[in-house]
Every structure is written in structure tokens, then in C-alpha cells.
Amino acid sequence: MNEIVAAATGRNAAVAPTTDSAEVLAGAGSGADWLARYGEALMGVFGTPQRVLVRGSGCYVWDADGNEYLDLLGGIAVNALGHAHPFVTSVVSSQLATLGHISNFFTSPTQVALAEKLLGLAQAPAGSRVFFTNSGAEALEAAVKLARRNSTPQRHRILALDGAFHGRTMGALALTSKKAYREPFEPLPGGVEHVPFDDVDALRAAMDETVAALVLEPIQGEAGVRPLSPEYLSAARALTREHGALLILDEVQTGIARTGRWFAHQWVDGVLPDAMTLAKGLGGGFPVGALVTFGEDASTLISAGQHGTTFGGNPVATAAGLATLHVLETTGALQHVSDVGAYLREHLSGLQGVTAVRGEGLLIGFDLDGGYAPAAVQAALTAGFIINATGPATLRLAPPLILTTGQAATFLEALPSILTTAREATA
CATH class of the missing domain: 3.40.640.10 (Type I PLP-dependent aspartate aminotransferase-like (Major domain))
Incomplete structure (x- = not known):
């Protein structure tokens, strides 16, 4: 495998092979290092990635620098069973x-x-x-x-x-x-x-x-x-x-x-x-x-x-x-999704700064009282949560369908502080 990676990266003399396959699979190297290489190798259609993720388990992922995140976006509603589900x-x-x-x-x-x-x-x-x-x-x-x-x-x-x-x-x-x-x-x-x-x-x-x-x-x-x-x-x-x-x-x-x-x-x-x-x-x-x-x-x-x-x-x-x-x-997913989604929507509706909550199950959007949703995404990352802004004042959640109420509660507890940080960053 190492020889394959070396051959692939060495075909172009201008690109020097800097890692072997084991290092790549393990996510060796800092996030900053990988982002610098990303900027030199990939088209910029997605802008600069927010983090370099190297591992996932259930509803959690870890980045190249060892930071843990509760994934409340699920690859944009893709990872229905979270990450690395053993049966799948x-x-x-x-x-x-x-x-x-x-x-x-x-x-x-x-x-x-x-x-x-x-x-x-x-x-x-x-x-x-x-x-x-x-x-x-x-x-x-x-x-x-x-x-x-x-x-x-x-x-x-x-x-x-x-x-x-x-x-x-x-x-x-x-x-x-x-x-x-x-x-x-x-x-x-x-x-x-x-x-x-x-x-x-x-x-x-x-x-x-x-x-x-x-x-x-x-x-x-x-x-x-x-x-x-x-x-x-x-x-x-x-x-x-x-x-x-x-x-x-x-x-x-x-x-x-x-x-x-x-x-x-x-x-x-x-x-x-x-x-x-x-x-x-x-x-x-x-x-x-x-x-x-x-x-x-x-x-x-x-x-x-x-x-x-x-x-x-x-x-x-x-x-x-x-x-x-x-x-x-x-595993009774339909009822579970309905229950956890209802829990999230109910508690989001009671938070200061949240003006509207929409959705069904575990596809949820909520509006804020100002145009600081992108800043809230960044503040959430710093706090250990992955969410998404669909507009200047709207956040979206589409977590794995295995998300528990306990995991959802950790986000709800952290959200007021996240929104305060985002407001201050955009003031």
C-alpha cells in the first residue's frame, strides 16, 4: 500500500510524496498542515473546509488535532446511522x-x-x-x-x-x-x-x-x-x-x-x-x-x-x-426520530434569540433574531458541535437518526452561550 501511495503522489515531479498510506488513514499531521495541502490540491468550490475530520463513531467525529464534535448535521442528512456503524x-x-x-x-x-x-x-x-x-x-x-x-x-x-x-x-x-x-x-x-x-x-x-x-x-x-x-x-x-x-x-x-x-x-x-x-x-x-x-x-x-x-x-x-x-x-427508528425531533423543537422554541422553529423529525430549521447564523456555526464548532447555516439568520440540524435525547440536551444546554458568542462576534 505504501508503494501505491508513493507511486500515485510521485507521478508528478512537482508534487513530492510526504506521507504514506498508514499516516493518511490515521489522519497524521495537524489540521493546518492538511488545509494548506488542500488549498494546493483541490478546487476551491467549497471554500476553505471548516475542519479536517479523521475519525467518527456514532454521533461523534474527531478532527486532525484531536478535538471532538457532536455531529448535528450528519454529512447533510446522509449519515443516518452515524459514523462507522458496525453492521453497515x-x-x-x-x-x-x-x-x-x-x-x-x-x-x-x-x-x-x-x-x-x-x-x-x-x-x-x-x-x-x-x-x-x-x-x-x-x-x-x-x-x-x-x-x-x-x-x-x-x-x-x-x-x-x-x-x-x-x-x-x-x-x-x-x-x-x-x-x-x-x-x-x-x-x-x-x-x-x-x-x-x-x-x-x-x-x-x-x-x-x-x-x-x-x-x-x-x-x-x-x-x-x-x-x-x-x-x-x-x-x-x-x-x-x-x-x-x-x-x-x-x-x-x-x-x-x-x-x-x-x-x-x-x-x-x-x-x-x-x-x-x-x-x-x-x-x-x-x-x-x-x-x-x-x-x-x-x-x-x-x-x-x-x-x-x-x-x-x-x-x-x-x-x-x-x-x-x-x-x-x-430498531424502531421512526418513533425514535419523531420523539427526539419533538424534544429538540420544543426546547429550541423556548430559547432566547430563537424566533421560529420548523421541520419534522430530525430535519429542523430555526430562525434567529439577527443575521449571525454563520457566526453561530463557528461558535458551535469551537464548543464542539457541528451545525449548518442555510441563510444569514437560519440554522439547520440534520443529525444522525440515532441521536439520543441526552446528546441533544448537551447541544441545547450549550446553545445560549453559542448564540451570545455569535452575536458579540457580529456586533
Whole structure:
């Protein structure tokens, strides 16, 4: 292994190999050293990383300098079972040691079994199908193609919502509303229109027989954890059905028990989409996503040869998905997520400086009484907590679904001091 690392780093004479594989895996070196190397080796699309993390266990991670953090972001709603979950790591290791990649000229038992499991959890009708991807953005790209296959010269519009975030690849970016993400890459794929958030009248006015699909997040995560009302989701289902459009739900962030249901749309009776995108928590930290289509009408829109993927649905990724779902299903995760999420929201609502709390389960956003949320993220890091700012006055929590009330309580106890430090830093 050391020879492999040395060969890889030594191919370019300008880059001298400075560490061997054992040191890399152990996270040897200070955070400052790794950040300096990061700045010389990686594109700056993420800015400067906040810390260099080297190890995780359960809901905790440690950085290169030995500092411990309670992870209340979970890799942005990805690490459903926390870090280094023993069952998931054993299943992934075993599968990789047995059969890793086969391409989609073939299938594997894990691929078939995960598709069947998702269809069962989604209560999908006969004729429903699954297409596996590597990420949420890829699942959205597949959904855009599904919408295009529901198009005609007359039916050519795709509707999305103000505040939407669906990914950064070109089709997904066309559905995303934030100008700062969109404008540098225009022209984007056409035919997408954004309508006001949670406004049934505006949706009704926009909807007619020219609409091929309506794409919604049941809870807008990047916009600050903004839930659509049950009334809006019900109206969206009725209006799309009335006008022959597809209802596509982006459950990349809200799916896989994140809200206390397997999928967030299951909180609303009678709302069964035509398609649903998944990723993030599905693999418990291993990259895997999916497009789920409901019923024959949607499932037959894309036929053989019209879409594909090299890595999507590989044996290791789908084994990770099966392992993650097994643990969630057998440990009472849905009730646990609901209980801990309710505990957090109740106690956040009573804190000075917190003006609003939103969300469901363990996807929570809360607003502050000033524009110091980014400073609060930094103050939280110093205090040993990982959180996220989705805007100048909004913080987001999306912790591992195994978070305990005791762990949540440590954050709630520290938060007043964190907010005071952040206010003072921005005064």
C-alpha cells in the first residue's frame, strides 16, 4: 500500500510524496498542515473546509488535532446511522470482498432486494419500478428525463417552486431556483418555471395541459427547512392528476426515516407521487441514490437504452442501502426520530434569540433574531458541535437518526452561550 501511495503522489515531479498510506488513514499531521495541502490540491468550490475530520463513531467525529464534535448535521442528512456503524461497515466490507462492481449488463441479489424493499416501504402499486443512481443530483437528472418523456409539443413545461434546491448538475440546476447557483451556468435546459412556495392559488393558475411535471420537495432543506403544507401537497396531487402532469417528489433530504416516516409525503393521506427521488440517508454514508416510479404509467415512460449509469446500483452500494434500512427498521427508528425531533423543537422554541422553529423529525430549521447564523456555526464548532447555516439568520440540524435525547440536551444546554458568542462576534 505504501508503494501505491508513493507511486500515485510521485507521478508528478512537482508534487513530492510526504506521507504514506498508514499516516493518511490515521489522519497524521495537524489540521493546518492538511488545509494548506488542500488549498494546493483541490478546487476551491467549497471554500476553505471548516475542519479536517479523521475519525467518527456514532454521533461523534474527531478532527486532525484531536478535538471532538457532536455531529448535528450528519454529512447533510446522509449519515443516518452515524459514523462507522458496525453492521453497515461489516456488510459493506463483506460485499466488497465478495463482489464489488459488475456494471449494469448484469444484476446482483443486493440490487434486486433493495429495489423490492424500497417499493415495499413506499407502498408502491403494481408496476412500480426503481432506477439506482450514485447521488441525489443524478436521481433528479433521471426525473427530468422522465418528465421530458411525458412531454409533447403542447405539453412542454416543468414547474418547480421558489426556494427549491434540487442539485447542481444541469438538469437539476434548472429546477433549482437560487440565482447565485443558476446564473453562472446559463443557459440551462429550458422549459422550467418557478412558482410561489406553498401557494395553492398560484399553482392552480400555473397548471394546465401544457405542464409535463411538477417537481416538489415536501420540505425545502436548503431554503431553511420550509415544509409544504398538507393542503398544498394534496392540491398538487389533485391538480397534476387533473391535467395529466407527473407529480415528482424530491425526497433526497426528507426520505429514509428523516422526518419520522419512511418518506415525508407519507405524512399526508392520499398523496402518492408518480415518481420520487432518493439519496443521502439511503446508503448510511455510502453513495447511492434512486428514482422510484409509481405504477405502470410512469414506469414505462423511459424504455431500454434511454437512460443508464455505470456505477449506479452496484453490489456494494445496494448492500449498504439494505444494511441501513435493516437497522432502521429493526430498531424502531421512526418513533425514535419523531420523539427526539419533538424534544429538540420544543426546547429550541423556548430559547432566547430563537424566533421560529420548523421541520419534522430530525430535519429542523430555526430562525434567529439577527443575521449571525454563520457566526453561530463557528461558535458551535469551537464548543464542539457541528451545525449548518442555510441563510444569514437560519440554522439547520440534520443529525444522525440515532441521536439520543441526552446528546441533544448537551447541544441545547450549550446553545445560549453559542448564540451570545455569535452575536458579540457580529456586533
